[in-house]
Amino acid sequence: MCAEGDPRDAHEPLHAPAPCRSCGELRLAEAVANAQRDYSRAADCRVLLRRHQASADCIARRPE
Numbered sequence: 001m002c003a004e005g006d007p008r009d010a011h012e013p014l015h016a017p018a019p020c021r022s023c024g025e026l027r028l029a030e031a032v033a034n035a036q037r038d039y040s041r042a043a044d045c046r047v048l049l050r051r052h053q054a055s056a057d058c059i060a061r062r063p064e
């Protein structure tokens with residue numbers, strides 16, 4: 001039970017929150033803004049995230 005193999009083999013996350021760094025930064029900024037009850041800034045972050053994801057800059061888009 002204690003030998004489940006090299007943990008590095010399982011290092012690749014199945015549910016990576018954001019393989020795209022820009023997405024991660026925008027989501028983090030939104031979370032921070034929400035934590036600070038700065039909801040207008042959080043809304044801005046969501047707009048920026050959506051705009052970013054709609055652009056070719058985003059590498060995190062999933063094939064539908």
Ligand SMILES: [Zn+2]
Nearest residue numbers: 020023058059
């Ligand atoms: Zn992205």
